[in-house]
Amino acid sequence: MENFSFYSPTFFEFGKEAENKTGELVKRFGGGKVLIHYGGGSVVRSGLLDRVKDSLKKEGISFVELGGVKPNPRSGLVYEGIDLCKKENVDFVLAVGGGSTIDSSKAIAAGVVYDGDFWDFYCGKYITEALPVGTILTIAAAGSEGSPDSVITRESDMMKRGASGDAIRPKFSVLNPALTQTLPAFQSAAGITDIMAHLYERYLTNSTEVEVTDRLIEALLLTMKHEGPRVIENPDNYEARANIMWAGMMAHNNSCGVGRSQDWTSHDIEHELSALYDVAHGAGLAVTMPAVFKYVMKHNIMRFAQVAVRVWGCCMDFEHPEVTALEGINAFRSVLISIGMPRNFGELGAKEEDIPVLAQNLCYGNGRDGKIGGFVTLTKGDCEEIYKMMV
Amino acid sequence: MENFSFYSPTFFEFGKEAENKTGELVKRFGGGKVLIHYGGGSVVRSGLLDRVKDSLKKEGISFVELGGVKPNPRSGLVYEGIDLCKKENVDFVLAVGGGSTIDSSKAIAAGVVYDGDFWDFYCGKYITEALPVGTILTIAAAGSEGSPDSVITRESDMMKRGASGDAIRPKFSVLNPALTQTLPAFQSAAGITDIMAHLYERYLTNSTEVEVTDRLIEALLLTMKHEGPRVIENPDNYEARANIMWAGMMAHNNSCGVGRSQDWTSHDIEHELSALYDVAHGAGLAVTMPAVFKYVMKHNIMRFAQVAVRVWGCCMDFEHPEVTALEGINAFRSVLISIGMPRNFGELGAKEEDIPVLAQNLCYGNGRDGKIGGFVTLTKGDCEEIYKMMV
Numbered sequence: 043m044e045n046f047s048f049y050s051p052t053f054f055e056f057g058k059e060a061e062n063k064t065g066e067l068v069k070r071f072g073g074g075k076v077l078i079h080y081g082g083g084s085v086v087r088s089g090l091l092d093r094v095k096d097s098l099k100k101e102g103i104s105f106v107e108l109g110g111v112k113p114n115p116r117s118g119l120v121y122e123g124i125d126l127c128k129k130e131n132v133d134f135v136l137a138v139g140g141g142s143t144i145d146s147s148k149a150i151a152a153g154v155v156y157d158g159d160f161w162d163f164y165c166g167k168y169i170t171e172a173l174p175v176g177t178i179l180t181i182a183a184a185g186s187e188g189s190p191d192s193v194i195t196r197e198s199d200m201m202k203r204g205a206s207g208d209a210i211r212p213k214f215s216v217l218n219p220a221l222t223q224t225l226p227a228f229q230s231a232a233g234i235t236d237i238m239a240h241l242y243e244r245y246l247t248n249s250t251e252v253e254v255t256d257r258l259i260e261a262l263l264l265t266m267k268h269e270g271p272r273v274i275e276n277p278d279n280y281e282a283r284a285n286i287m288w289a290g291m292m293a294h295n296n297s298c299g300v301g302r303s304q305d306w307t308s309h310d311i312e313h314e315l316s317a318l319y320d321v322a323h324g325a326g327l328a329v330t331m332p333a334v335f336k337y338v339m340k341h342n343i344m345r346f347a348q349v350a351v352r353v354w355g356c357c358m359d360f361e362h363p364e365v366t367a368l369e370g371i372n373a374f375r376s377v378l379i380s381i382g383m384p385r386n387f388g389e390l391g392a393k394e395e396d397i398p399v400l401a402q403n404l405c406y407g408n409g410r411d412g413k414i415g416g417f418v419t420l421t422k423g424d425c426e427e428i429y430k431m432m433v
Numbered sequence: 434m435e436n437f438s439f440y441s442p443t444f445f446e447f448g449k450e451a452e453n454k455t456g457e458l459v460k461r462f463g464g465g466k467v468l469i470h471y472g473g474g475s476v477v478r479s480g481l482l483d484r485v486k487d488s489l490k491k492e493g494i495s496f497v498e499l500g501g502v503k504p505n506p507r508s509g510l511v512y513e514g515i516d517l518c519k520k521e522n523v524d525f526v527l528a529v530g531g532g533s534t535i536d537s538s539k540a541i542a543a544g545v546v547y548d549g550d551f552w553d554f555y556c557g558k559y560i561t562e563a564l565p566v567g568t569i570l571t572i573a574a575a576g577s578e579g580s581p582d583s584v585i586t587r588e589s590d591m592m593k594r595g596a597s598g599d600a601i602r603p604k605f606s607v608l609n610p611a612l613t614q615t616l617p618a619f620q621s622a623a624g625i626t627d628i629m630a631h632l633y634e635r636y637l638t639n640s641t642e643v644e645v646t647d648r649l650i651e652a653l654l655l656t657m658k659h660e661g662p663r664v665i666e667n668p669d670n671y672e673a674r675a676n677i678m679w680a681g682m683m684a685h686n687n688s689c690g691v692g693r694s695q696d697w698t699s700h701d702i703e704h705e706l707s708a709l710y711d712v713a714h715g716a717g718l719a720v721t722m723p724a725v726f727k728y729v730m731k732h733n734i735m736r737f738a739q740v741a742v743r744v745w746g747c748c749m750d751f752e753h754p755e756v757t758a759l760e761g762i763n764a765f766r767s768v769l770i771s772i773g774m775p776r777n778f779g780e781l782g783a784k785e786e787d788i789p790v791l792a793q794n795l796c797y798g799n800g801r802d803g804k805i806g807g808f809v810t811l812t813k814g815d816c817e818e819i820y821k822m823m824v
Contacts, residue, residue, distance in 0.1 A: 045448025057436025251672035
């Protein structure tokens with residue numbers, strides 16, 4: 043096990059009607075003038091936004107609003123949010139939505155107290171200072187509600203990049219599983235896929251003697267394998283939603299990633315797809331992961347055999363462990379397809395002829411030196427092969 | 434799943450030589466004048482105390498010292514610590530030791546800023562204010578390094594009781610597994626048992642639809658089952674120590690206990706043993722748990738069958754699930770015995786003739802109304818039966 047630091051100071055309020063505590067929570071964490079940041083009309087139509095505002099008013103907290111966050115959130119709205127916060131002397135950013143809204147809120151929170159261009163943080167500068175952020179989560183997926191990370195797409199060149207810093211970890215996150223019951227099935231499934239991807243990216247390690255974190259990841263994968271299909275079958279299943287929502291947070295606050303190298307190859311390969319085609323991140327991952335896993339499998343057959351046996355219920359073939367390893371990848375892919383995720387480029391809306399551009403952006407965009415990958419180092423040629431496997 | 438709040442803001446610095454960062458960490462969390470609180474001579478002899486002092490000096494932080502914490506820490510030393518802190522204007526309490534030292538430090542930290550008798554907190558008053566506490570952990574066991582809890586024994590009547598409050602959660606905890614390599618085997622084994630008890634107390638729930646927390650508990654039990662015997666076989670196994678140390682923290686910061694009722698029967702029953710005989714808490718638990726589990730098993734056979742299958746590798750007897758349930762309890766007991774834990778009252782140093790007093794103190798001591806138990810409500814008569822099963 044490698045040396046590590048672990049810090050996850052977010053306060054989580056979990057359960058039915060938890061959003062009614064928003065006002066108390068903002069007050070507890072020092073907010074006096076709030077920016078409520080959100081996406082489309084669903085949080086308005088569902089009445090969630092009104093409940094949140096009522097909760098703030100009850101505590102005498104004033105607020106301004108900025109809606110319009112899109113999936114794969116854009117830099118343009120971040121600049122707008124920063125200007126609004128400065129103009130209105132906002133001291134707390136409240137995200138009401140999913141990962142995109144939270145990521146956009148984190149970018150705004152960091153940008154408000156920074157003299158330069160907020161995009162600097164998305165080019166590698168660590169975020170050490172930001173306005174406090176709180177979240178009211180409406181989809182279990184990105185894990186941004188408990189993470190120090192944010193991903194934004196720059197509109198000028200559709201470059202999709204991440205930033206990080208303990209300063210943008212939410213002070214609190216409100217997790218009410220009931221809020222996710224009205225999601226379209228496709229969005230629920232994409233969220234489930236994203237959560238499982240966060241677990242697999244941590245599972246693909248080159249560190250040894252990491253039994254505790256292996257077991258924790260497997261525990262959450264087992265949970266997702268059990269609860270994911272239940273939610274797709276019955277969208278109103280509060281209990282399955284609750285298990286998924288908490289697993290989604292645990293999958294990405296790094297509880298399950300300490301003391302080990304991690305991968306993030308699938309995320310990097312997928313980011314190019316969602317930047318170019320604006321597809322749902324989870325849907326992109328569903329097509330990406332099986333291809334990546336099959337391509338890198340030979341690097342450590344036993345790791346893939348282990349997850350196949352412990353999570354996917356495969357019988358270990360001790361003579362041919364590669365058979366078991368592959369069986370586990372296929373079992374995972376079957377679950378993703380069964381919950382409605384796309385299986386290839388065509389179903390995703392991606393084009394084979396774009397592969398050279400995708401691989402070029404991936405390996406040389408934003409200062410990269412031609413290589414990606416934590417588990418296995420991959421060249422542009424490798425990445426082209428992986429994209430071809432997805433066709 | 435029940436509604437819940439979860440908050441675990443402790444910063445963990447984990448790994449080899451992590452104690453050399455103590456000075457930086459105290460500074461980061463606002464300490465200027467430190468009480469170094471510790472137990473016996475081992476932290477002095479090993480040179481750990483000197484390394485900690487050097488680290489503080491390097492950051493220009495002054496300190497006073499108070500040693501002498503005993504297992505099952507006593508109120509007398511807490512009063513002494515409170516007086517010392519007041520006299521010396523201490524603003525940060527640093528525990529160098531195991532659960533007893535940390536619990537004593539938490540009591541001191543709460544007592545210093547409280548006008549009344551600190552024992553009020555151990556009679557049910559919630560701790561809302563305390564000096565900041567940091568820890569340098571020397572044994573994986575109690576989980577106090579990441580918990581809001583403290584257990585102290587009052588010397589006047591040997592009453593052993595707990596207190597709680599987010600204010601006494603450590604600001605940081607330094608976890609260096611190498612520091613545990615010099616522990617006597619018995620202490621390591623008692624620590625392993627305590628960690629597994631923290632997991633079982635959370636496993637015995639009456640809540641339903643708690644797949645995610647069930648799976649997480651099972652993950653840590655599987656880790657302990659694998660790594661525990663490795664440590665006893667080879668005390669210098671850093672990697673096994675590391676897995677156990679992190680599992681020990683995760684087992685008790687409530688990551689694995691949210692959204693569900695918990696039990697704590699075994700702890701309550703054991704506390705009377707360690708208060709009366711001053712036995713190691715983990716050793717007392719090793720004798721207590723199998724008896725409690727066998728006594729309460731019929732309340733929910735499937736829960737015990739589930740852990741038997743998922744953790745202890747038992748084959749499910751679908752016709753007689755109670756056979757599987759019992760097989761799992763026996764498998765757990767075998768592991769405890771194999772690592773050197775006592776199996777009965779005799780080996781523990783407890784006396785059958787004390788059972789009426791034990792049960793009386795347990796069920797009527799410190800304001801209790803004759804009943805204990807979260808999983809099953811137990812009367813004094815039930816508790817006497819359980820103590821008898823331990824003879």
